[in-house]
Amino acid sequence: MVIERTYVNDIKKNKEVFLQGWVHDIRELPKARFILLRDITGIVQCVLKQDSKGFNEKLTLESVISVKGKVKDAKLTSEELSVNDMEVLVDSLELLHKAENLPMQVFEKDKNIMTDLSVRLDNRSLDLRKKRIQAIFKIQSEIAGSFRDFFRKNNFIEIQTPSIIASASEGGTSLFSVDYFEKKAYLAQSPQLYKQLATISLEKVFTIAPVWRAEKHNTTRHLNESRQMDIEVAFADDFSAMKYLEECVSFIVSNVIKNCSKELNVLNLKLRVPKSKYLSYDEAVKLCKLKNGDDFSPEDERKLCNMFPDTIIFTHSWPISLKPFYILPKDKKLSKGFDALYNGIEISSGGQRVHIPEILVKNLKDKGLNPKNFEFYVNSFKFGSPIHSGWSIGLERFTMSLLKLDNIREAVLYPRDRDRIAP
Numbered sequence: 001m002v003i004e005r006t007y008v009n010d011i012k013k014n015k016e017v018f019l020q021g022w023v024h025d026i027r028e029l030p031k032a033r034f035i036l037l038r039d040i041t042g043i044v045q046c047v048l049k050q051d052s053k054g055f056n057e058k059l060t061l062e063s064v065i066s067v068k069g070k071v072k073d074a075k076l077t078s079e080e081l082s083v084n085d086m087e088v089l090v091d092s093l094e095l096l097h098k099a100e101n102l103p104m105q106v107f108e109k110d111k112n113i114m115t116d117l118s119v120r121l122d123n124r125s126l127d128l129r130k131k132r133i134q135a136i137f138k139i140q141s142e143i144a145g146s147f148r149d150f151f152r153k154n155n156f157i158e159i160q161t162p163s164i165i166a167s168a169s170e171g172g173t174s175l176f177s178v179d180y181f182e183k184k185a186y187l188a189q190s191p192q193l194y195k196q197l198a199t200i201s202l203e204k205v206f207t208i209a210p211v212w213r214a215e216k217h218n219t220t221r222h223l224n225e226s227r228q229m230d231i232e233v234a235f236a237d238d239f240s241a242m243k244y245l246e247e248c249v250s251f252i253v254s255n256v257i258k259n260c261s262k263e264l265n266v267l268n269l270k271l272r273v274p275k276s277k278y279l280s281y282d283e284a285v286k287l288c289k290l291k292n293g294d295d296f297s298p299e300d301e302r303k304l305c306n307m308f309p310d311t312i313i314f315t316h317s318w319p320i321s322l323k324p325f326y327i328l329p330k331d332k333k334l335s336k337g338f339d340a341l342y343n344g345i346e347i348s349s350g351g352q353r354v355h356i357p358e359i360l361v362k363n364l365k366d367k368g369l370n371p372k373n374f375e376f377y378v379n380s381f382k383f384g385s386p387i388h389s390g391w392s393i394g395l396e397r398f399t400m401s402l403l404k405l406d407n408i409r410e411a412v413l414y415p416r417d418r419d420r421i422a423p
Contacts, residue, residue, distance in 0.1 A: 003018045003068075005020055007040075007041045008037070008039050008041045008043065009041035009042045010041070011044060011088070013071050013072070013073065014070065014072075015070070015071050016068070017068070017069060017070070018067070018068050019037055019046070019066065019067045019069075020066045020067075020096070021037045021039035021065065022038050022062050022063070022065075023063045023064075023065060024043055024061070024106070024107050026059055026061070031050055032050075033055065034048075035059070035067075037065065038129070040134070044086065044088060045074060045088070046067050046069065046087065046088045047087055047088065048093060049089075052090045052092065052093065053092035053093065054095070057093060057095045059095065059098075060098060061099065061102065061105070061106070061107070062126070062129070063096075063098045063099045064095075064099075065095055066094045066096055067088060067090050068093075069088040069089050069092075070088070070091070071086050071087070071088055072087055072088070073086065073087075074086055102126070103119065103126070104120065104123055104126060106126065117407060117410075122423070124414055124423060128413075131266050132266055132267060133410075135260075135262075135263035135267050136263075136399065136405070136411060138263050139256055139267075139403065140395065140396075140411060142252075142255055142256050142259055143395065144208060144229070144395060145255075146251055146255040147206075147208070147248065147252060148206075148208070149251075149255075150247070150248045151204075154244075155204060156204040156205060156231065157204065157205050157206075158206055159194075159202070159205045161191035161194040161195060161209055162188065163188050163210060164187065165185065165186050165188045165193075166185060167186070167373040167374060174189065175213075175214055176212050176214045187211075188209075188211055189212065189213055190211055190228065190230075191209045192230075192324075192326065193326070193377050195207060195230055195231075195232040195390065196353055199233065199234050199388045200355070200381070200388060203233065203234040203235070203386075204231075204232075204233045204234065205231065205232050205233075206229070206230060207228075207229075207230050208229050208230075208395065210225060210226070211225070211227070212225050213226075217418070220408060220409075221298070221397065221400065221408050222408065222417070223409075223415060223417055224417050225415075226395070226396050226397070227394070228392045229392065229393045229395055230391070230392045231390050231391060232388055233389060234386040235386050235387060235388070236352075236387070236388060237336065237387065237389055238316060238328075238336040238337070238350070238352040240389060241338075241351070242316070242338055242340070242391075244391075245314075245393075246276045246312060249274060250273050250274065252398075253272075253273050253274060256271060257271050267403060269403060271402070272310050274311055274312050274342065275308075275311045276313075276314065277308045277314065278316065279314065281316065281319065284296070284313075287303075287304060287307065293321070295322055298345070301341050301344060302344040304341055305343060305344045305345075312341070313340065313341040313342070314340050315339050315340075315341070316336075318335050318337045318339070319333060319334060319335065320334065322335075323335045324337075324367075325354075325364050325367045326363070327352070327354070328351070328359070329359070329363075336351050337350070338350055338391075340391075342398075342401050343401040343404060345397065345400065347394070347397055347398050348394075350392065351391075352387065352388070352389040353387075353390070355381050355386065355387055356385075357381045357382055360377075360378050364378075395411075396412050397411075
C-alpha cells in the first residue's frame with residue numbers, strides 16, 4: 001500500500017502524516033530529539049522520543065528524511081516554524097540520503113554572517129533551499145505566468161523564434177558566433193526581427209525567449225544570457241505599445257501582491273501597483289541636467305525614478321542616433337523609440353518599427369550595416385505591411401527591479417556572465 005505524502009502546509013491537528021523533506025535544524029536532548037523538517041511549502045518541528053523508530057539515526061543538516069507520525073499541539077515553538085502551533089510526534093523516521101561536507105549553511109542562524117554571492121552561485125542547488133531565494137523564484141514564476149496571462153487575455157498569439165541566426169538582430173558586434181555546419185552563425189541577441197515578421201501576418205504576438213549578448217561588461221545589472229518577454233502588435237503606434245506595457249506591468253504587480261504575499265513577507269517587501277509618467281526625451285534630459293544627445297547613465301535613471309517614486313517612467317521621442325535601425329524616424333532628428341524605467345532601472349525598450357523597405361535600407365546603411373545581410377527581413381515588408389510596434393522586458397531585470405535586489409545574478413538560477421559559465 002502506497003502512503004500518500006503530506007506537505008507541511010497541509011498538516012492538520014490529530015491527523016496521521018507522512019512527510020518527506022530536508023533536515024533544517026536539529027536539537028538534541030538526552031531523551032528526545034527535535035528536528036525541523038523542511039519541504040518546499042514550509043517547516044515543521046518533529047519530535048522523536050527514545051521509542052521512536054529511527055531515534056538513533058546519525059542525522060546531519062540537509063540530509064533527506066521521511067517521517068511518519070501524528071500532528072499535535074506544539075509544546076515548543078520556533079520562529080522558523082511555518083505552523084508554529086503544531087508539531088509532529090514521530091512514530092518512525094527514515095534517513096533517505098545523508099548530506100556531508102556542506103560548503104555553506106542553508107539555515108543561517110546568525111543574520112550578520114552571510115555567505116558570499118560567488119560561493120552561493122558556485123553551490124546554487126544548495127542556495128535554492130533558502131526561504132529567501134525560493135521566494136525570489138516563486139515570484140519570478142508569477143511574473144512570467146502573469147505576462148503570459150495578460151497577453152492571452154488580449155488575444156495575442158505566443159510564438160517561438162529561432163535562437164540561431166545568420167546575422168545581427170540589432171547591429172553591433174555583441175554576438176556569440178557558433179559553427180553551423182559549413183556556415184558561420186550566431187546566438188540571437190533578440191527575437192526582434194522574427195517577431196516583427198510574425199506580426200505583419202498574425203497581428204498580435206508575444207514570446208518569452210532566451211537571448212545572448214557578448215558584451216564584455218561585468219556589472220550588477222547585466223548578463224550575457226537572459227530571458228526576454230517580448231510583444232509586437234500591428235496597427236499600433238509607439239504610444240499604443242507603451243499603453244500595453246503600462247497595463248501589463250500593473251497586471252503583473254497586482255498578481256504578485258495577490259498571489260505571493262508569503263514570499264513578499266519573507267523578502268520584507270510591500271509592493272504598490274505603479275503609476276505612470278510620460279516624458280519626452282527632451283524633458284527627461286532637462287530634469288537630469290544632461291546635454292541633448294546624451295544617453296542616460298544608471299545614476300541618471302535612479303535620479304529620474306527618485307523624482308517619481310512607485311512610477312513607471314516612459315521616456316519617448318528619442319534621438320534617431322541613440323536607437324536601433326528598426327525604429328521608425330519621427331522626423332529628421334527624432335525617432336518613435338521609447339524606454340521605460342521602474343524602481344531606478346531601465347526595464348524595457350521599444351517603439352514603432354520601420355515597415356517601409358526603403359527607410360530600412362537607409363537606416364541599415366546609416367548604422368554601418370550591410371543591407372544584403374538583412375534581405376529576408378527587408379523583403380518581407382514589400383508584401384503589404386501594416387504599421388507595428390512592440391517592446392521587450394528582461395525577465396531577470398524586471399525581477400531585480402520589482403524586488404529591489406542588489407545584483408541581477410540573484411534573479412537568475414544559473415547566471416552566465418563574463419566570468420561564469422558553470423554550474
